[in-house]
Amino acid sequence: MIAFDIVLTLGLLACAAMALTLRDRTASIAAFVVAGLLIALSWVRLAAPDVALAEAAIGAGVTGALFLRSARRIGPITGGPVGGMSASIAAALGAGGLSAALFWAFAGTSGPVPYPPLVAANLEASGVTNPVTAVLLNFRAWDTLLEIAVLAVALALVVMLGPAPVVPRALGELVLPFARIVVPLAILVAGHLLWQGATAPGGAFQAGAVLAGGMLALVLAGIGPAGERIVRGALLLGLAGLAVFVGAALAAEGLTGRFLGYPAGAEKAWIIAIEASLTLSIAATLCLLFTGPVRRPHQ
Amino acid sequence: MTTDLVYHVAGAGLTGLALWRLATCRDALRRIMALNVLAIGIAMVLLASGFDAATGRTDPVPQAFALTGIVVLVSVTAALLALAERIGGRSND
Amino acid sequence: MSAALFGLGLVLMSLGIVFLFVAALGLWRLPDLLSRLHVLTKADTAGLALVALGAACVSGSLAALLPLLLCVVLVAISGATIGHLVARSVTRRETAP
Amino acid sequence: MTEASLIVSLPLLAAVVTAASARVARPVGLIATAANAALAILLARRVLAEGAQVTHLGGWEAPLGIAFETDGLAAVMILMAAIVGVAVAVQASDDRTPRSATDPGAFWPLWLATLGAMNALFLSADLFNLYVTFEILGLAAVGLTALTGTRRALRAAFDYLSAGLAGSLLLLLGVALAYAAAGQVDLSVVPALTESAQGRISLALIFAGLAVKAALFPLHFWMPAAHSSAAPVASALLSALVVKAAIYVALRLSLDGGIGAEPLRVAMAAAGAGAMLWGSWHALRADRLKLLVAHSTVAQVGLISLALGVAPGAADSTLWHAAVLLMLSHAFAKAAMFLAVGRIAEELGHDRISGLNREELRPGAAEFAFAVAAVSLIGLPPTAGFVGKWVLIEGLIDRDAWIWVALVFAGTVLSAAYLSRVVSRCLRGGPHVAPGARRPQWRAGDVAALGLAVSALLLGLGSALPFALLEITVT
Numbered sequence: 001m002i003a004f005d006i007v008l009t010l011g012l013l014a015c016a017a018m019a020l021t022l023r024d025r026t027a028s029i030a031a032f033v034v035a036g037l038l039i040a041l042s043w044v045r046l047a048a049p050d051v052a053l054a055e056a057a058i059g060a061g062v063t064g065a066l067f068l069r070s071a072r073r074i075g076p077i078t079g080g081p082v083g084g085m086s087a088s089i090a091a092a093l094g095a096g097g098l099s100a101a102l103f104w105a106f107a108g109t110s111g112p113v114p115y116p117p118l119v120a121a122n123l124e125a126s127g128v129t130n131p132v133t134a135v136l137l138n139f140r141a142w143d144t145l146l147e148i149a150v151l152a153v154a155l156a157l158v159v160m161l162g163p164a165p166v167v168p169r170a171l172g173e174l175v176l177p178f179a180r181i182v183v184p185l186a187i188l189v190a191g192h193l194l195w196q197g198a199t200a201p202g203g204a205f206q207a208g209a210v211l212a213g214g215m216l217a218l219v220l221a222g223i224g225p226a227g228e229r230i231v232r233g234a235l236l237l238g239l240a241g242l243a244v245f246v247g248a249a250l251a252a253e254g255l256t257g258r259f260l261g262y263p264a265g266a267e268k269a270w271i272i273a274i275e276a277s278l279t280l281s282i283a284a285t286l287c288l289l290f291t292g293p294v295r296r297p298h299q
Numbered sequence: 300m301t302t303d304l305v306y307h308v309a310g311a312g313l314t315g316l317a318l319w320r321l322a323t324c325r326d327a328l329r330r331i332m333a334l335n336v337l338a339i340g341i342a343m344v345l346l347a348s349g350f351d352a353a354t355g356r357t358d359p360v361p362q363a364f365a366l367t368g369i370v371v372l373v374s375v376t377a378a379l380l381a382l383a384e385r386i387g388g389r390s391n392d
Numbered sequence: 393m394s395a396a397l398f399g400l401g402l403v404l405m406s407l408g409i410v411f412l413f414v415a416a417l418g419l420w421r422l423p424d425l426l427s428r429l430h431v432l433t434k435a436d437t438a439g440l441a442l443v444a445l446g447a448a449c450v451s452g453s454l455a456a457l458l459p460l461l462l463c464v465v466l467v468a469i470s471g472a473t474i475g476h477l478v479a480r481s482v483t484r485r486e487t488a489p
Numbered sequence: 490m491t492e493a494s495l496i497v498s499l500p501l502l503a504a505v506v507t508a509a510s511a512r513v514a515r516p517v518g519l520i521a522t523a524a525n526a527a528l529a530i531l532l533a534r535r536v537l538a539e540g541a542q543v544t545h546l547g548g549w550e551a552p553l554g555i556a557f558e559t560d561g562l563a564a565v566m567i568l569m570a571a572i573v574g575v576a577v578a579v580q581a582s583d584d585r586t587p588r589s590a591t592d593p594g595a596f597w598p599l600w601l602a603t604l605g606a607m608n609a610l611f612l613s614a615d616l617f618n619l620y621v622t623f624e625i626l627g628l629a630a631v632g633l634t635a636l637t638g639t640r641r642a643l644r645a646a647f648d649y650l651s652a653g654l655a656g657s658l659l660l661l662l663g664v665a666l667a668y669a670a671a672g673q674v675d676l677s678v679v680p681a682l683t684e685s686a687q688g689r690i691s692l693a694l695i696f697a698g699l700a701v702k703a704a705l706f707p708l709h710f711w712m713p714a715a716h717s718s719a720a721p722v723a724s725a726l727l728s729a730l731v732v733k734a735a736i737y738v739a740l741r742l743s744l745d746g747g748i749g750a751e752p753l754r755v756a757m758a759a760a761g762a763g764a765m766l767w768g769s770w771h772a773l774r775a776d777r778l779k780l781l782v783a784h785s786t787v788a789q790v791g792l793i794s795l796a797l798g799v800a801p802g803a804a805d806s807t808l809w810h811a812a813v814l815l816m817l818s819h820a821f822a823k824a825a826m827f828l829a830v831g832r833i834a835e836e837l838g839h840d841r842i843s844g845l846n847r848e849e850l851r852p853g854a855a856e857f858a859f860a861v862a863a864v865s866l867i868g869l870p871p872t873a874g875f876v877g878k879w880v881l882i883e884g885l886i887d888r889d890a891w892i893w894v895a896l897v898f899a900g901t902v903l904s905a906a907y908l909s910r911v912v913s914r915c916l917r918g919g920p921h922v923a924p925g926a927r928r929p930q931w932r933a934g935d936v937a938a939l940g941l942a943v944s945a946l947l948l949g950l951g952s953a954l955p956f957a958l959l960e961i962t963v964t
Binding site: 012016019021039048050058059066071073075077087091103115134135147151282290292 | 301302303304305306307308309310311312313314315316317318319320322323324326327328329331332333335336339342343344346347348350351355356357358359360362363365366367369370371372373374375376377378380381382383384385387
């Protein structure tokens with residue numbers, strides 16, 4: 001399998017290099033998305049299927065869509081390189097030296113010690129059997145709560161900046177049936193990912209991203225109700241995730257005396273309930289980060 | 300030659316590639332993309348460090364870090380792109 | 393039985409890879425966008441379906457068949473839709489003044 | 490409920506409410522800021538009475554879980570954020586203050602998210618968790634920069650966010666290497682990191698990331714534009730608080746690292762000296778008031794970083810206590826200064842230094858607040874700036890570090906020079922003010938600026954309290 005790893009990483013590096021050097025915006029973004037998918041494959045090879053799912057859905061999917069949206073609005077690549085050929089070569093040498101140093105530093109380390117046995121020993125008490133979900137929603141739930149806060153702040157920021165909203169246009173006869181198949185499937189898959197996250201790869205982030213994909217298919221197909229009230233509802237839904245998570249953390253402290261300490265025996269119920277609300281909130285947030293808020297009247 | 304070594308090389312390579320681009324390019328969108336590649340490179344060396352070649356398993360804690368990193372990155376990318384659009388858009392009117 | 397299934401799976405997967413390879417070749421060699429789209433959508437979908445079918449045979453479980461089937465269906469409909477969208481935007485651009 | 494969990498939850502909840510409804514944003518924001526100040530005082534009292542506390546979140550002990558370390562240093566920083574926050578909130582709640590052109594209510598969720606992230610950052614005892622708090626802080630701060638919606642502000646915000654993201658990624662790379670080298674990422678691992686080559690590289694990467702975020706010379710390139718083009722309330726927060734978060738983490742790591750972090754401290758001191766000279770030079774040449782104050786932040790951050798760099802870790806606490814006092818003094822004085830500059834610019838209609846003394850306008854409360862804040866920044870008695878510099882120089886003389894003493898003096902003289910450019914113009918009543926000149930009206934902004942400037946003065950007289958708190962620091 002080493003041969004496969006080598007081919008995969010070579011392809012990955014080639015795609016990343018294309019994404020960062022091609023002069024044509026669309027081609028560069030396409031290379032970026034392909035690189036994202038190859039990275040998801042790399043995560044599978046590194047025995048991290050949870051990360052792979054999130055990378056494919058968020059890293060390649062949502063980020064790629066965001067880039068495509070902005071590329072259309074910003075226009076072609078402007079401004080030459082900084083400095084001339086010699087500056088570029090100097091930068092290349094510097095970056096090459098740095099990455100060699102990094103490789104030396106990372107490859108010279110001995111690998112994991114304390115965490116895996118600790119996670120294994122406490123997995124029973126965490127309420128779920130997928131160790132990654134146990135880390136994300138129980139052992140280090142505070143990290144995850146703050147991560148949801150990052151999403152919420154990004155949402156507030158994008159709403160404040162008010163980029164031009166994405167206007168759905170008539171996209172032809174095939175998009176409607178496409179959406180009709182994909183949207184219910186997305187909801188189904190999201191629900192499945194969410195539920196399965198407790199025991200197998202999956203969870204709120206992956207489910208939320210898939211759900212966001214379905215919602216975007218709806219928006220782009222121009223189906224369903226649109227307008228200020230829907231966007232406002234999506235905004236509230238996006239923000240609600242953080243409120244629910246903080247509320248749950250405080251409620252848990254009220255019950256057990258420990259911030260984010262779920263009551264014994266009911267951990268799984270708490271985790272699934274938090275994850276379910278996070279899924280909806282993440283989906284709404286990702287969707288709004290793409291479509292933007294309603295254009296404000298004074299602009 | 301083990302799996303994690305291959306990915307250590309690739310992660311370090313992605314990091315270097317991104318740093319080179321950040322140093323030599325002025326285009327806003329491309330810089331944002333380079334930052335994304337940089338984050339991917341970091342996630343790759345992180346996960347490769349957590350990979351245990353003997354058991355074929357990866358430490359769940361860095362997996363959680365990488366997942367958090369992906370979500371944080373998409374948030375910041377969306378904000379950066381919104382800003383870039385406003386800057387680019389304003390110069391036209 | 394399982395050995396025969398395994399062999400069949402390998403054959404199907406190889407066939408699928410040939411299809412995908414032909415699609416890639418077509419993408420490289422064919423002259424214009426519409427004919428490229430033509431190979432991409434058809435040969436790709438067929439290639440993927442064959443690979444998935446082969447993988448299902450190799451794994452030999454019905455439970456694995458379901459997600460694979462889902463993959464094939466999703467790729468088929470999204471491939472068709474995207475092909476349609478690309479072709480449409482190209483014809484629009486060409487007919488527009 | 491403990492103060493620690495409430496003080497991190499409350500601002501985040503309030504941020505959600507204010508983001509959801511612009512109508513209730515102002516009252517909710519004011520109440521939350523006031524409640525945060527009350528909680529900060531309770532927290533500090535508890536630390537004084539019961540000593541440092543460690544809370545294991547969710548009951549999971551580090552390294553598996555994340556711990557809140559509520560000690561004297563954290564309490565002092567939380568109090569600092571709370572006090573500056575109250576003043577800024579008072580100024581922002583004034584209806585007549587010109588605010589965002591993009592969204593009138595947008596200030597409050599961004600400010601409350603900043604507050605929540607800072608409280609979380611000061612309490613956190615985990616490297617990866619620190620990275621996540623920095624991301625919230627960075628995004629919210631960028632939002633504050635872009636608040637005015639002008640093209641210049643948006644461009645500065647973009648540069649700020651990309652520099653901030655690069656800084657965060659350096660930090661993350663350092664954390665990843667710390668994980669690879671030591672297998673865990675809680676702060677107790679820092680001493681072990683100083684013992685291996687990989688660990689030292691990881692700490693260097695983390696410090697480099699922090700230097701970008703603290704705008705430490707020579708990685709300060711993004712800062713003057715961001716701080717001078719933002720709205721006054723935003724500049725006050727960015728300059729007084731957000732920059733301090735990175736300095737705080739550097740201090741924490743330097744204390745935890747002990748003797749092994751010596752090379753990093755030397756680098757910090759050298760960069761600090763460079764920042765002091767560079768920032769002062771540009772402040773001397775600035776033609777706009779806000780730009781002068783922004784460059785002065787570069788210089789002052791340099792002074793603080795110099796003080797942290799020469800402090801020999803936890804063993805001898807005098808020098809780093811002095812550095813913390815300088816941080817507090819700079820937070821109050823610089824916030825007062827930005828708020829005052831906002832008011833001055835509002836009355837004059839511009840912020841060119843050459844046009845500060847106009848015949849038809851008498852100096853008002855804002856000018857007075859600026860002068861008091863300047864006295865504190867320069868370090869004249871009885872201000873906190875004076876006490877901080879006094880303790881610093883005394884400690885440096887004790888160890889015969891005459892070069893550093895000379896640099897601190899040079900920085901002081903330069904700060905006196907560039908600040909007197911403004912103060913001399915502000916406070917001259919004299920013949921060139923016409924007899925019928927009008928006085929500027931009193932506004933909430935004047936009260937906030939004066940309050941902060943006076944706090945910086947009083948802190949000098951009451952510096953026993955922060956010193957008492959700092960004694961209770963876990964290292």
